């Protein structure tokens with residue numbers, strides 16, 4: 001990206017097409033090994049925040065949510081089940097861009113999780129059965145034994161390229177519905193370009209929200 005390629009003036013009514021463009025720019029330019037990586041923050045007991053990296057597997061810019069996949073019994077999975085509020089941050093250093101998202105999660109429909117799980121490498125599918133994500137583990141050898149047992153259960157050889165491994169019921173997607181999104185562009189002298197868009201959303205179905213209009217605000221850096 002050219003330096004000083006700032007946010008449009010006036011700001012667009014919806015930030016989502018621009019966000020989707022930034023996300024696809026980062027993937028197309030392969031700016032880093034995992035350009036779809038984002039830090040995901042959740043709320044734990046006593047309102048303590050916790051954060052970790054996950055991969056953003058889909059940007060749904062028409063409806064206004066993003067999707068990531070994980071173990072529903074992991075720490076993040078349990079925290080999101082208890083408190084549905086979450087925040088995510090993407091940063092593409094080479095593009096001098098940052099995106100901050102805040103919103104509410106719902107689990108993805110089972111068919112969508114099935115479809116994504118089926119697209120994963122077979123050993124990643126075996127691993128999802130073997131790993132009780134975020135639970136204590138005695139040793140690496142203990143995990144290797146669990147991986148071997150899961151592979152045997154589904155008839156998958158150690159060097160297999162494919163196999164029939166169904167999705168574990170405790171593994172699937174979350175849709176993070178966007179209520180607030182900030183787009184940030186780096187600028188010389190730390191005089192960066194920032195704008196935030198907010199909207200209200202209300203649950204309209206098991207997986208869906210209806211959303212009000214966006215309100216945009218430029219911010220000091």
Ligand SMILES: Cc1cc2nc3c(=O)[nH]c(=O)nc-3n(C[C@H](O)[C@H](O)[C@H](O)COP(=O)(O)O)c2cc1C
Pocket residue numbers: 034037050051052053054055056068069070071074075076077133134
């Ligand atoms: C680049 C990268 C991508 C990752 N993507 C995912 C992911 O999409 N889903 C996931 O469950 N864990 C992913 N992880 C592992 C998580 O960061 C984390 O270690 C794990 O999910 C356990 O988090 P928790 O104990 O907070 O639930 C990724 C880690 C890295 C470094």
Ligand SMILES: Cc1ncc(COP(=O)(O)O)c(C=O)c1O
Pocket residue numbers: 055069070120124
């Ligand atoms: C534990 C775990 N689950 C899920 C993912 C999501 O990516 P993929 O479905 O491409 O394996 C990752 C990516 O690093 C991961 O580490």
